[in-house]
Amino acid sequence: MMTAACVVIAAALLVVWTRTGNDGTASAGSRSEFDESAWSTQQDGRGDYAEYLAKNASAVFADGEIILDASNYAKTEGEGFGKLDNYEGMTGSSLKTGEQGRVEWNVDVKQAGFYNIGLQYFPIAGKSSSIERSLEIDGAVPFTEASYLQFDRVWDNELDHIKQDNQGNDLRPEQIEKPAWREAILEDSDGYYADPFKFYLSAGQHTIAFVSQREPMVIHQVKLYQEKQPAAYEETLKRYEQDGLKKTGGQLITVQGEAAIAKSSPTLYPQTERSTGAVTPYSPKLIRVNTIGGYNWRLPGQWIEWEVDVPEAGLYQIGMKSKQEFVRGLYSTRRLLINGEVPFREAERIPFRYKNGYRIDVMGGDEPYLFKLEKGKNIIRMEDTLGEFAPLIREVKESLYNLNAMYRKIIMITGASPDKYRDYRLDKQVPKMLETFRTESDRLTAVSKELKRLSGGSSDSEALLKTMALQLNELVKDPDTIPRRLAAFKSNAGGLGTWLQKAIEMPLQLDEIYVASPDKKFPSSGEGFFSKLKHELATFMYSFVIDYNQIGNDSDEKNQKSITVWIGSGRDQANTLKAMIDETFTPETGINVNLKLVQMNTLLPATLAGRGPDVAMQISNDIPVNYAMRDAAADLTQFSDYPEVAKRFRDSALVPYTYEKGVYALPETQTFNMLFYRKDVLAELGLEVPQTWDDVYKILTVLSKNRMQFGMPITVPQTSVPVPGQNIPPNSIYGSLLMQNGGQFYRNGGKESDLDSRTGVETFKEWTDLYSDYKLEREFDFANRFRTGEMPIGVVDYTTYNQLTVFAPEIRGMWGFAPIPGTKQADGTIRRDTPSTGNGTLMMNSAKDKDASWAFMKWWTSEKTQTSFGREMEALMGASARYPTANIKALDSLPWPVADYENLKAQFEYVRGVPEVPGGYFTGRHLQNAFLKVVVEKNTEAREAILDYTQYIQDEIKAKRKEFGLTE
Numbered sequence: 001m002m003t004a005a006c007v008v009i010a011a012a013l014l015v016v017w018t019r020t021g022n023d024g025t026a027s028a029g030s031r032s033e034f035d036e037s038a039w040s041t042q043q044d045g046r047g048d049y050a051e052y053l054a055k056n057a058s059a060v061f062a063d064g065e066i067i068l069d070a071s072n073y074a075k076t077e078g079e080g081f082g083k084l085d086n087y088e089g090m091t092g093s094s095l096k097t098g099e100q101g102r103v104e105w106n107v108d109v110k111q112a113g114f115y116n117i118g119l120q121y122f123p124i125a126g127k128s129s130s131i132e133r134s135l136e137i138d139g140a141v142p143f144t145e146a147s148y149l150q151f152d153r154v155w156d157n158e159l160d161h162i163k164q165d166n167q168g169n170d171l172r173p174e175q176i177e178k179p180a181w182r183e184a185i186l187e188d189s190d191g192y193y194a195d196p197f198k199f200y201l202s203a204g205q206h207t208i209a210f211v212s213q214r215e216p217m218v219i220h221q222v223k224l225y226q227e228k229q230p231a232a233y234e235e236t237l238k239r240y241e242q243d244g245l246k247k248t249g250g251q252l253i254t255v256q257g258e259a260a261i262a263k264s265s266p267t268l269y270p271q272t273e274r275s276t277g278a279v280t281p282y283s284p285k286l287i288r289v290n291t292i293g294g295y296n297w298r299l300p301g302q303w304i305e306w307e308v309d310v311p312e313a314g315l316y317q318i319g320m321k322s323k324q325e326f327v328r329g330l331y332s333t334r335r336l337l338i339n340g341e342v343p344f345r346e347a348e349r350i351p352f353r354y355k356n357g358y359r360i361d362v363m364g365g366d367e368p369y370l371f372k373l374e375k376g377k378n379i380i381r382m383e384d385t386l387g388e389f390a391p392l393i394r395e396v397k398e399s400l401y402n403l404n405a406m407y408r409k410i411i412m413i414t415g416a417s418p419d420k421y422r423d424y425r426l427d428k429q430v431p432k433m434l435e436t437f438r439t440e441s442d443r444l445t446a447v448s449k450e451l452k453r454l455s456g457g458s459s460d461s462e463a464l465l466k467t468m469a470l471q472l473n474e475l476v477k478d479p480d481t482i483p484r485r486l487a488a489f490k491s492n493a494g495g496l497g498t499w500l501q502k503a504i505e506m507p508l509q510l511d512e513i514y515v516a517s518p519d520k521k522f523p524s525s526g527e528g529f530f531s532k533l534k535h536e537l538a539t540f541m542y543s544f545v546i547d548y549n550q551i552g553n554d555s556d557e558k559n560q561k562s563i564t565v566w567i568g569s570g571r572d573q574a575n576t577l578k579a580m581i582d583e584t585f586t587p588e589t590g591i592n593v594n595l596k597l598v599q600m601n602t603l604l605p606a607t608l609a610g611r612g613p614d615v616a617m618q619i620s621n622d623i624p625v626n627y628a629m630r631d632a633a634a635d636l637t638q639f640s641d642y643p644e645v646a647k648r649f650r651d652s653a654l655v656p657y658t659y660e661k662g663v664y665a666l667p668e669t670q671t672f673n674m675l676f677y678r679k680d681v682l683a684e685l686g687l688e689v690p691q692t693w694d695d696v697y698k699i700l701t702v703l704s705k706n707r708m709q710f711g712m713p714i715t716v717p718q719t720s721v722p723v724p725g726q727n728i729p730p731n732s733i734y735g736s737l738l739m740q741n742g743g744q745f746y747r748n749g750g751k752e753s754d755l756d757s758r759t760g761v762e763t764f765k766e767w768t769d770l771y772s773d774y775k776l777e778r779e780f781d782f783a784n785r786f787r788t789g790e791m792p793i794g795v796v797d798y799t800t801y802n803q804l805t806v807f808a809p810e811i812r813g814m815w816g817f818a819p820i821p822g823t824k825q826a827d828g829t830i831r832r833d834t835p836s837t838g839n840g841t842l843m844m845n846s847a848k849d850k851d852a853s854w855a856f857m858k859w860w861t862s863e864k865t866q867t868s869f870g871r872e873m874e875a876l877m878g879a880s881a882r883y884p885t886a887n888i889k890a891l892d893s894l895p896w897p898v899a900d901y902e903n904l905k906a907q908f909e910y911v912r913g914v915p916e917v918p919g920g921y922f923t924g925r926h927l928q929n930a931f932l933k934v935v936v937e938k939n940t941e942a943r944e945a946i947l948d949y950t951q952y953i954q955d956e957i958k959a960k961r962k963e964f965g966l967t968e
Contacts, residue, residue: 049193050398052143056200062113065225068105070095074207077102080216087218088122090181094220097212099126100898102136104209105222107201114198115224117186117208122218123153123179128266128871129895132214135186138206142199147813150189150301151217152264154178162270162289169287171579175266181220185227190809191300191386191504192394194348196227214897229345233369236344240315245372248314251517255306256280257292257321257510261379262305267296267876271509277535278321278358278526279511284538291511295326296876298507303383308515310378315370318380319362319514319522324352324507329451329459332506333387336363339379343371349387352508353456357527360514373515380513384506388454392447393503396465397810399440399447400496403468404810406436407490408681408708408789410482415707416790420484427479434476441472464499468492494784500810562592563852566613568600576872585859591852607632607844614847615856617668618839621656622727624665625916627842629964634843635662639854648861652836653886655913660966665840666861667886672836672911673732674798674817674904676782681708681792690793690821692830693737699793700774711782711794712770714931728924730914731767731931732835733795738763739833739912740823750917751968753957755927756950764930765942771935778935783807786815795820797837798904799884806880817900819907832910838886866890918960922953 071083071093080098087094097103123131131151134141141147157173164170187196258270273279273291281288292304324332331354336347352361362368386393409430427434448462471492475482514522567574574597581593606612627633636642646654653667677689685706690696700710712733730745743759754760770776785791787808801817822832841860847853859865867890870883885891926949933945961968
């Protein structure tokens with residue numbers, strides 16, 4: 001017997017699909033009839049766009065339009081606002097808005113209804129990231145997604161030609177901003193909604209305000225109107241015929257993909273394809289810039305534009321030599337615009353299906369579309385969009401949120417590790433649990449079926465959804481098994497989150513774009529058997545003569561000023577650094593740099609063998625002083641301008657590199673702890689962000705009652721590649737408590753450990769009590785637990801911010817970070833001291849040209865270089881690669897949202913460095929041993945444990961000072 005739910009699902013999957021080309025390229029004319037309203041929402045109070053539309057379901061679009069002059073504002077709050085006349089060729093007055101503040105306009109609405117909102121803006125110079133604003137209507141954000149509206153900048157190659165190194169290889173073109181006046185419509189920056197946002201306004205007076213979140217921009221006007229939807233292709237073709245447009249003849253125009261004239265992001269730079277001989281230009285020996293896009297062109301909203309010069313107006317076909325071997329199951333979708341407009345509805349969703357290698361994709365497949373082009377220059381834009389997958393991915397996002405919320409409710413009763421023999425009666429204890437599981441199972445089943453239909457077959461994209469749906473069905477049938485299957489449920493939900501992260505990524509690589517008359521044949525892809533064989537043989541032969549370890553230019557042996565620098569990070573970082581060296585450092589100083597990408601664990605044996613570098617980069621905090629003790633590191637204070645260079649950094653960043661009045665490295669990065677918290681979960685529990693440790697104890701009680709956890713790790717993630725003898729740094733939570741209580745790690749100039757002092761002992765007991773009495777977890781994956789809400793608050797390294805931004809899109813806007821809890825002082829102030837970690841750049845004492853090495857270190861740690869490198873890495877690898885530079889001014893220049901950066905700066909004022917001393921490697925090691933003795937073995941008092949192990953530290957410090965001839 002068919003249930004009502006099955007009927008609903010069956011109805012949801014009745015869709016209409018138009019023609020599909022034999023090459024696998026769909027005509028893109030279909031519109032999925034996937035019914036998102038088939039499931040009742042479980043997101044009460046979330047206030048998202050879906051809920052907003054549901055509240056205004058009976059409204060229709062208003063007929064008129066309203067235009068607001070930006071300079072005619074009602075009021076502003078904050079700084080950075082100013083009126084500009086005839087700015088950058090725009091006639092009339094415009095309004096400059098800064099990266100902070102709020103501007104408001106009065107609106108007189110004559111007719112109630114929905115309105116799209118458009119903006120005419122100019123992206124003025126800022127920190128090179130997307131501009132972000134939140135929208136308020138009548139003093140409130142209408143729905144969650146309106147809190148983070150993004151506006152693109154415009155990027156292009158710095159030069160019209162491709163530069164080469166002295167080995168004949170093409171260098172990656174540098175990307176620079178080429179700002180211009182732009183028109184944008186407010187839409188979902190994550191791509192979950194294909195159509196622009198609709199805002200409901202009743203008749204009467206209203207206020208509309210933009211609140212700056214990140215980056216400045218100039219606004220000329222704000223327009224409230226209805227965005228016209230493009231007509232269907234058949235209707236558009238009839239209009240072409242009525243207008244007298246004819247098919248052109250004899251034309252075939254080729255545009256190289258790498259010759260794009262504008263992009264929405266600096267990540268969309270021209271790329272090198274060396275895996276095939278089918279691309280143009282091609283060389284089996286040398287590096288050639290010959291394609292664009294690839295994995296970098298994967299996120300919704302990213303666009304690339306090309307200029308096509310056609311000899312006559314008329315109708316043309318468009319084809320592309322493309323590669324889409326990135327996404328199986330789903331397919332990459334692009335929106336095609338010509339001269340700023342989508343020519344017809346089918347061009348909204350052009351699919352590029354999975355296939356190995358390069359192929360010719362003709363827009364329209366076997367029945368190619370005809371596109372109207374004007375005589376002369378035309379602009380073709382391809383924009384990444386989720387297309388028909390948008391509603392499906394959105395449904396999975398909602399399902400994941402609902403399942404995580406239900407998981408939190410379950411563990412409030414059972415805990416994260418329930419007793420599998422106990423009957424918790426969860427179906428009675430947890431309201432709507434079975435109903436939610438049933439609803440989400442139906443939802444995921446329907447989504448998986450629709451994915452199978454769209455992709456044309458089964459794939460791993462739908463397998464996880466089917467697995468999750470099957471498990472939910474089984475839990476509904478037998479709720480008594482939920483406790484013992486909770487771990488599997490959590491694991492599958494985590495997999496659903498990973499699926500969501502990957503599903504929105506739709507890469508596409510382009511080699512060439514063809515604009516052809518209907519009577520001309522498109523070129524072949526060049527991916528034949530013999531061309532592949534020729535390419536493989538040629539590259540094999542050249543592999544015997546090409547040095548793949550050399551990064552960029554090879555130093556000129558005739559030039560006396562040449563240094564060797566080792567870097568231990570990835571090849572992307574090394575290539576970026578080498579490009580910057582060749583473009584700025586070498587021309588400015590005349591010093592050549594041999595940059596070597598090496599495993600840093602070879603630094604010690606190479607130094608002992610006398611074959612080490614002049615400069616080693618990305619070295620952990622403990623290495624410079626350990627090398628300095630052995631006279632292997634150069635003292636940087638010997639250079640006359642060192643005091644000026646040191647001003648670039650906070651004093652805390654230099655502390656680990658200071659030894660016996662010398663300084664043996666310059667800081668590159670500096671990281672420290674921040675307090676991360678889930679806004680929604682804390683609100684559910686009626687909790688506020690803790691300001692002091694007393695507040696934390698109160699929160700721990702509430703979290704414990706609800707079977708949730710406060711995250712405070714006892715291990716620190718490595719900030720660089722491990723090398724032999726590298727220290728275990730002292731625990732950062734203990735360090736924070738110690739410093740806030742006025743304690744220190746060492747006394748008497750580093751001659752003795754201070755952990756056996758009264759403050760050190762009391763702090764150790766306070767720290768271990770958190771794990772013994774309050775049962776805090778010692779090891780955990782914070783990002784995953786934070787995502788589910790199982791660990792809604794924690795003190796972790798601030799770079800976790802970058803990870804969460806990319807890793808957990810379903811909780812965007814639901815979390816924040818703040819300075820860590822502090823200790824209240826007698827005068828009522830709160831002291832929030834915390835230790836920092838990081839890495840630095842070390843000059844070896846064996847460096848042949850110390851002046852040249854010092855010049856490189858000054859250049860590398862300068863504000864300009866650090867800012868450029870930070871922006872390049874974020875452009876290259878996305879927001880997850882935001883660079884935690886130690887340069888104070890460079891950190892100010894990186895594209896943080898203003899509110900978050902203010903919190904980061906507030907904590908930075910309390911950051912303190914931990915000194916490195918002879919024998920200090922015992923400190924972190926034995927602090928951890930004492931902790932484990934108390935918390936894990938539970939057979940020793942905290943005071944005894946710390947005093948015992950501190951004696952080991954004292955003995956080692958004394959022995960090492962004696963070994964190196966230092967006063968004891």
